[in-house]
Every structure is written in C-alpha cells, then in structure tokens.
Amino acid sequence: VDETATPAPPAAPARLRTLPSWLLNQTAIAANRLTDRALAETGSRRYHFAVLAALDEFGPSSQADLGRCTGIDRSDVVAAVNALVEQGLLGRSPDPADGRRNVITLTASGTDHLEHLSRLLNGAQEELLHALTPAEAQTLVDLLSRVHDTR
C-alpha cells in the first residue's frame, strides 16, 4: 500500500472516460498542475518559457512572430515580454527595418534562465508520464503532434 497516496478518485463515467476531448482536458489539467508547481520557485510562468524557447531557437523576433510560433495571443505576448525585459532576460528595441515592430532578443541571463526552466520542466514530464514506457511516451507525443498540426 502506498501511504503517500491520496484517496483513489472513483472511476469516471464511461461517457467521459472514452471521450478524447475530456481525457485531453483532464490530462492537460494534471500537466499544468505539475509544470506550474515545477516553475513556482522560479517566478517564471509557462508563457515565459515558451517565449524564451522561441527566441533561443529562432533568434531575435518580433512580438507578432513570437505569438504565432508559440500560440500565445498578441495581447499576452506584450505582458510576457514586459515581465521578461524587466527581469533582464530579454532586450526590446524598435526594428530599424520596420517601424511597426520591436526586435526582441535573448540576453545572456535569459539563455541561462531558459536552461534552468528547461531542466525543471523535463523533471515534471517524468512525473507526468511515469506510467508510460519511453516508447509509449514517444507515441503519445507523435499522436498529439499530428492532432495539433491539423488545427
């Protein structure tokens, strides 16, 4: 018997248990709980990680581009970038080539911070998927990617 276990939640009705959208939502809730807990000590949020990851991979970008590749709304990109600039993790300057845009850049401490968040999030993934074998986890990622890519 696992002494640390919370009382087992009763089985959900079949109409929910077999509904892909319900299962997706429930597992996403669990995933968000775990990742939020993992990031709590850092003061960063999931949006912040997404923005840092995009800049690390694609280099300096406009806020609109950041929003498009991360799925974050234009309006929320503003808030995330504000917070990260204030922490010295990003730089923001007007784009000399296009007056409508800001060029957002990763600072050195931004890169460091990204690595830190990345390690914490990878730990949370293991917690989340510990019931699956590595091959099964990969299958899950592949299937989810295909669903996601056909929005």
Added chain:
Amino acid sequence: VDETATPAPPAAPARLRTLPSWLLNQTAIAANRLTDRALAETGSRRYHFAVLAALDEFGPSSQADLGRCTGIDRSDVVAAVNALVEQGLLGRSPDPADGRRNVITLTASGTDHLEHLSRLLNGAQEELLHALTPAEAQTLVDLLSRVHDTR
C-alpha cells in the same frame, strides 16, 4: 489548395513541440474550442454534460460523489447542479438517510438532453481527431487514460 484554411501557423520551437505537457495543453485548448462551439447552441456547458453523464451511469448521487467522479470541484458542482435543476434536467432533494447530502436525480428531459449533448460532442471528436485513423485514436485514448489514472 484549401481556400477555407487560415494561414498555417509557423512551427513551434522544438523545446515546445517535444514537450508532452505543452502538446497536451495545446490539443486540449483545441478540443475545448471545438466542444464549446458544439455545445454553444444548447446553452449547456462541458460541466453540465459531465454531471448528466455521471447521473445517467451511476444513478442518483450526492453532489460530493458527482464532483469526485467527474473531477469537478465541490464548489463548481453546486453551480452546475443549480443551473440544471433550474432547467428541469435534474431533481434535488435532501437525502433521508444522511442529512448532510442532497440526492441528485436525472429527470426524463435530463436524459433526453444528455443524448442530445452526447451526439454533438461525438461530432466534435471527429473534427478533433480527423488526422488520426480509428486505431490511432484508440491508442491515444488508451495512453491518455493511463496517464490520467495515475494522477
């Protein structure tokens, strides 16, 4: 060329694309958009469907039990049951055997309404998963169930 398509969203950075928790969250967002749209005409919400489904499968239940088997917070069960009772889809009466509890029951129109919602939601699942074969969709459901069961 698909004339109805929205401009393809650019690829997400690898750090997100390969992060199970991010993929889960993104697909859950898509799933919720589709199901909310499917239910919009009915005036019912996802919580309402969950409560109706639980009562249909398990019979008359207390609100606490409804919350446990659907994963809905005690506090939100109150609101959902209020709304459904007001629409005549549920009955609520004190439990003669335990004065702390209400016994919530499905009415005849509650059963009808459940079937209606069920059909709409099944349609939304097809939209959501149209990129997968039936076997792949089943694999996805199995993997998500195993992740969900080990919270």
Added chain:
DNA sequence: CAAATATCAGCCTCACTGAGATAT
C-alpha cells in the same frame, strides 16, 4: 487605402481556495 504591429483595457470561464453552517 488595406494590412500589419504593438499596446491597452477589459471579459469570461475555469480551476481552485477558504470559510461557514449543518449533519454524522
């Protein structure tokens, strides 16, 4: 002029918390 960008103010749902009243 039409389209794109950045920003702001604000909305709504959902998941969740804390506290109180009642009953076991």
Added chain:
DNA sequence: CATATCTCAGTGTGGCTGATATTT
C-alpha cells in the same frame, strides 16, 4: 470531537476580444 457535505464569496490565470495609434 473529527469528519463529511453543501453553500457562498472570492481569487487568479489563461485564453480571448475590441479598440487605438502607428507604420508599411
């Protein structure tokens, strides 16, 4: 007394909308 149920009031985040100023 400790625990369980129901209810209410309220919080915070996330995803999203609409409008505006500016630029292309």
